[in-house]
Amino acid sequence: MTKIKVCGIKTREAYERLQELGADYIGFVFAKSKRQVTPEQAADLGEKKADGPARVGVFVNETVEGLLHTAEVAGLHVLQLHGDESPEFCRKLRQRTNLQIWKAWGVHNDERDAVLAAYTDVVDAVLLDNERGGTGEKFPWDAIPALRAYTQDLPLFIAGGLHPDNVGDLLAAHSTDGVDVSSGVETQGVKDLAKITAFVTKVREQR
Numbered sequence: 125m126t127k128i129k130v131c132g133i134k135t136r137e138a139y140e141r142l143q144e145l146g147a148d149y150i151g152f153v154f155a156k157s158k159r160q161v162t163p164e165q166a167a168d169l170g171e172k173k174a175d176g177p178a179r180v181g182v183f184v185n186e187t188v189e190g191l192l193h194t195a196e197v198a199g200l201h202v203l204q205l206h207g208d209e210s211p212e213f214c215r216k217l218r219q220r221t222n223l224q225i226w227k228a229w230g231v232h233n234d235e236r237d238a239v240l241a242a243y244t245d246v247v248d249a250v251l252l253d254n255e256r257g258g259t260g261e262k263f264p265w266d267a268i269p270a271l272r273a274y275t276q277d278l279p280l281f282i283a284g285g286l287h288p289d290n291v292g293d294l295l296a297a298h299s300t301d302g303v304d305v306s307s308g309v310e311t312q313g314v315k316d317l318a319k320i321t322a323f324v325t326k327v328r329e330q331r
């Protein structure tokens with residue numbers, strides 16, 4: 125079953141729709157972004173219900189102390205590291221928390237991607253994206269099989285430029301453990317409930 129994460133949630137309406145739809149993960153952006161929320165705002169948007177979506181925090185080059193503080197205040201289950209965090213940084217973070225750690229990797233499509241192999245024993249999942257997060261831009265999907273070889277058995281999420289009209293093509297062409305979307309379910313920079321519903325429905329049809 126392909127897991128579904130919808131990221132950049134800033135309103136209760138979007139949060140509640142994702143709960144109703146049974147999404148697997150709800151993402152909050154704590155990095156500098158038009159989607160940035162404070163830990164307190166993320167906490168106020170909703171709570172994790174027993175079988176409801178897990179709460180993912182998206183960070184870019186945050187300190188260990190900053191990550192742990194935000195996770196505590198916002199009630200996070202997953203720390204998504206979307207910057208230049210090294211394998212060594214992930215190892216240190218892992219020694220301080222039982223929360224899941226996901227490493228987002230900006231696909232280079234060259235020999236630099238081999239560095240991904242160094243994360244396999246220090247994170248819980250890898251998320252492939254274009255070189256910067258939250259831009260709505262795809263990376264070349266034909267790179268996925270080679271990247272999967274580096275990440276071995278780790279769960280692999282695909283992000284970057286997904287939307288309701290292309291996620292079916294991705295899932296038809298490539299096996300992935302999860303998909304992650306932000307820009308592609310927005311209209312004029314605001315989460316669009318109809319697009320969120322269409323995205324989740326499309327993924328469910330394929331899996």
Ligand SMILES: O=C(O)c1ccccc1N[C@@H]1O[C@H](COP(=O)(O)O)[C@@H](O)[C@H]1O
Binds near residue numbers: 304307308
């Ligand atoms: O969404 C953001 O603003 C953001 C900012 C900084 C780092 C990551 C960010 N979002 C992540 O980017 C990917 C893909 O987003 P999109 O669908 O292409 O817009 C996703 O993993 C978000 O969590």
